Amino acid sequence: MTRMVTVLIGGMFLDGYILGIVGPLSGKMAQDLHLSPVSQGVIAAAALIGILAGSPLGGWAADKWGRKPIFMFDIALFAAASGMQFFIDSPTWLIVVRLLMGIAIGAEYSVGWPMMSEFSPTHLRGRFLGAMEIAWYGGFMIAFLIGYLLNEYTDLSWHFILGTSTFVAVALFLGRIGLPESPRWLWSVGRKDEAQALAYKYLPEDALDDVQHEDVRKGSFGMLFSKKYWRSTVFISVFWFCAVTPYFAIATFADSVLEQYGLSGGLAGGVGLSAVALLGVVITFLLIDKAGRRILTVPPQWLCAVVLAIIGLWAGAPGPVVLALFLVFSFFNALYTTLTGVYPGEVLPTEIRGIGTGFAAAFSRIGAGIGTFLMPTSMHTLGAGPTMLIAAGVAVVGAGVSQWLAPETKGKSLTEAAAGYSHES
Numbered sequence: 134m135t136r137m138v139t140v141l142i143g144g145m146f147l148d149g150y151i152l153g154i155v156g157p158l159s160g161k162m163a164q165d166l167h168l169s170p171v172s173q174g175v176i177a178a179a180a181l182i183g184i185l186a187g188s189p190l191g192g193w194a195a196d197k198w199g200r201k202p203i204f205m206f207d208i209a210l211f212a213a214a215s216g217m218q219f220f221i222d223s224p225t226w227l228i229v230v231r232l233l234m235g236i237a238i239g240a241e242y243s244v245g246w247p248m249m250s251e252f253s254p255t256h257l258r259g260r261f262l263g264a265m266e267i268a269w270y271g272g273f274m275i276a277f278l279i280g281y282l283l284n285e286y287t288d289l290s291w292h293f294i295l296g297t298s299t300f301v302a303v304a305l306f307l308g309r310i311g312l313p314e315s316p317r318w319l320w321s322v323g324r325k326d327e328a329q330a331l332a333y334k335y336l337p338e339d340a341l342d343d344v345q346h347e348d349v350r351k352g353s354f355g356m357l358f359s360k361k362y363w364r365s366t367v368f369i370s371v372f373w374f375c376a377v378t379p380y381f382a383i384a385t386f387a388d389s390v391l392e393q394y395g396l397s398g399g400l401a402g403g404v405g406l407s408a409v410a411l412l413g414v415v416i417t418f419l420l421i422d423k424a425g426r427r428i429l430t431v432p433p434q435w436l437c438a439v440v441l442a443i444i445g446l447w448a449g450a451p452g453p454v455v456l457a458l459f460l461v462f463s464f465f466n467a468l469y470t471t472l473t474g475v476y477p478g479e480v481l482p483t484e485i486r487g488i489g490t491g492f493a494a495a496f497s498r499i500g501a502g503i504g505t506f507l508m509p510t511s512m513h514t515l516g517a518g519p520t521m522l523i524a525a526g527v528a529v530v531g532a533g534v535s536q537w538l539a540p541e542t543k544g545k546s547l548t549e550a551a552a553g554y555s556h557e558s
Contacts, residue, residue, distance in 0.1 A: 134252065134335060136308060136312065137248070137252055137312055137335075138249070138252075138261065138264070139308065140305050140308045140309050140312070141245050141248060141249050141265065142264055142265055142267075142268040143268070143301065143304075143305045143308070144207075144208065144238075144241040144245045144265075144305065145241075145245065145265040145266070145268040145269045145272065145474075146268040146269065146271060146272035146301065147211065147238065147241075147272060147298060147301055147302060147305070148184075148238045148241070148242075148269055148272065149268065149269040149270060149271065149272025149273035149274075149276065150272035150273070150275065150276040150298050150301065151180055151215070151231070151234055151238070151276070151298050152180060152181075152273060152276075153272065153273035153274065153275070153276030153277040153280070153407065154276040154277070154279070154280045154294065154295055154297070154298065155176065155177050155280075155295075156277055156280065157277055157280035157281040157284050158280055158284055158291045158294060158295065159173055159176075159177070161284060161291045162176070162227075162291050165291065166223070166224045166227070168224060172224055174507065175228055176224065176227055176228055176231065178501075178502040178503075179227075179228045179231035179232045179235060180231045180232070180234055180235035180238065181235060181498045181501045181502035182232060182235060182498070182502050183231065183232040183233060183234060183235020183236040183237075183238070183239060184235045184236070184238050184239035184242065184494060184495065184498040185235075185239065185495045185498045185499060185502060186235075186236055186239060186495070187207075187235060187236035187237060187238065187239025187240045187242075187243075188239035188240070188242050188243050188490075188491040188492070188493075188494035188495040188498065189239075189243070189488065189491040189492050189495045190236075190239070190240065190243075190491070191203055191207060191239055191240025191241070191242070191243035191244060191487070191491055192243030192244075192487040192488035192489065192490055192491020192492065192494075193354065193487070193488050193491065194240070194243075194487075195240075195243055195244040195247065195318075195487035195488075195491075196318075196352050196484060196485060196486070196487040196488050199314050199315070199318055199319075200244050200247065200248050200251075200314060200315045200318055200487070201312065201313070201314040201315075203240055203243070203244045204244050204245075204248065204309060204312070205306070205309055205310075206240070207237045207238075207240035207241045207244065208237070208241070208302060208305050208306045208309060209306055210233065210236065210237040210240075211234055211237035211238065211241075211298075211302045212299060212302035212303050212306055213233075214230050214231075214233035214234045214237065215230075215234055215296060215298045215299040215302050216296065216299045217230045217233075218230055218231075218292060218295040218296040218298075218299070219292055219293060219296040219299075220292070221292055221295075234298075239491070239494060239495065239498070240491075242490060242491065242494040243487050243488070243490050243491035243494065244487060245265065246262065246265065246474050246477060246478050246490050247315070247477075247478055247486040247487050247490055248315055249261050249262055249265060249478070250262060250478030250479065250486070250547060251315045251316070251317040251318070251478075251483070251486075251547070252315070252335065252336065255544065255545070255546050255547075256422060256544070257422065258422075258475075258478075258479070258547075259421035259422040259426070259475055259543070260418055260421060260422055262474050262475040262478060263414065263417055263418035263421050263471050263474075263475065264418060265474055266414045266417075266418075266467075266470065266471040266473075266474050267411065267414045267415060267418055269414075269474075270407060270410050270411040270414050270467060271411055273407050273410075274407035274408055274410075274411055276298075277407055279294070279297065280294055313331050313334075313335055314327075314331065316328040316329070316331040316332035316335065316336060317483045317547070318483060319331065320332075320483075321352075321482075321483040321484050322351075351484060352482075352483075352484030352485040352488065353485070354485075354488055354492075356484075356485050357481075357485060357488065357489055357492060362481065362485070362489075364538055365480040365481055365489070365551075366489060366492065366493070367534070367538065368476070368480070368534060368535070368538035368539060368540075369473070369476050369477045369480065369481075369489070369490075369493040370492065370493045370496040370497070371496075371530070371531065371534045372430070372472075372473060372476070372531055372534060372535050372538075372539070373473040373477075373493050373494070373496065373497035374496055374497045374499065374500040374527075374531070375434075375500070375527050375528060375530050375531025375532075375534070376434075376466065376469055376470045376473050376497070376531055377470060377473070377497050377498075377500060377501045378497075378500035378501055378503070378504040378524070378527050379437075379441065379462075379466070379504065379524035379527055379528060380410070380463070380466050380467075380470065383406070383459070383462075383463075383524070405456075405460065406459060406460065406463045407463075409460045409463045409464045409467075410463040410464065410466065410467035411467070412464060412467075413463070413464040413465065413466070413467030413468045413471075414467045414468075414470075414471050416468065417429050417467070417468050417469075417471040417472070418471070421471070421472075421475065421543075422543065425541050425543040426472055426475065426476070426539070426540070426541055426542055426543055427539050427540070427541045429468055429469060429471070429472060430469050430472045430535050430539045431469075431532065431535050431536050431539055433465040433466070433468040433469045434469055434528060434531050434532035434535055435532045436461075436465050437462050437465050437466050437469075437528045437532075438525050438528035438529045438532055439525075440458050440461050440462045440465070441462060441521050441522070441524045441525035441528055442521075442522065442525040443458060444458050444459070444462075444518075444521045445517075445518045445519065445520070445521035445522035445524075445525055446518070446522070448518050469535075473493075473497065476539075476540075476542070477489055477490040477493050477494075478490065478547070479542045479545075479547065479550040479551070480540060480542065480550060480551055481551055482548075482551040482552075483547070500527070504524075511523070
């Protein structure tokens, strides 16, 4: 179980890492490859676009053929694509490679979170899933720090710095060799003897009993929008979209965003925002199985909407005040963003847990990709104030949908959580 948790958390670390490493290198890449602001946005968003494609495909494959084969394939694809970054000499190839890395990460989303939820004991499931978000933010912050330090204080090329994710990917691939298939998935496709054998060996007693209460039935994409599960699908997709869109855009281009407000970005800005966000995830990790899901989901979204609106409307705000507001946003945004990885595994049944998680992840990355792609152009053409007001509007939509649909799943088994939520009126 320890090795399983470690390599699943490592997959989320890689996602944060490949997105965080771009920011400190954007200036050098732009100069070396003669990039326009639009090209910079495409490169930054390429991995997110790949996730958009990889998530639903990976989820469909994981529900059809099992978690384990996709679990191994996606990390192998990531390692190969990441290694290609050492040799890139054109914007086109950089976009292609990071697109492939995004496809691999998208598949990882669709199998990693379902596997973590399916192997976790009920009373610790929230923390285990929350730990994956800690890894994401930690990966983003560590990558930003490594990228900044190596870029500023060494003669290493940006190619090599981007390619450092390869070393982590290879280690994770080796660590995954020999891990078991999910007993829940095996049971859901009727392979009950195999499921029971693995469940007795790897699952806690409460999870073992819950597996035996699951139905054996074939999942399909259409089930996501059926009368029984459409509320789950709408909630996890819109909530995830609205949670990550402002954060990705602001955090990826933290340096240029802060400069618009007369602040020095660099290490303090980029790492500062990520460090505060990481603290928010840790707080959620500690509270989620005690306080519950909904209290950490709804109120912080309304607060973030207000904070972004203040930044957008207060054009002449002093620099330190603006920085403080951005830090407040990063902290509370991280509180509820942690739940974007928790809810999909809890409110969907085993037969559509992979494809549902993949669909929600893909939908969220539409927002993240749009935000990351448009941020440099919006800051240049519209200015900082209107850009922040747009971000505030996105946060309002997320808060409203969560106020309406966010369930409380604390203390429920996976079977209870999915069945109970689908029958709510």
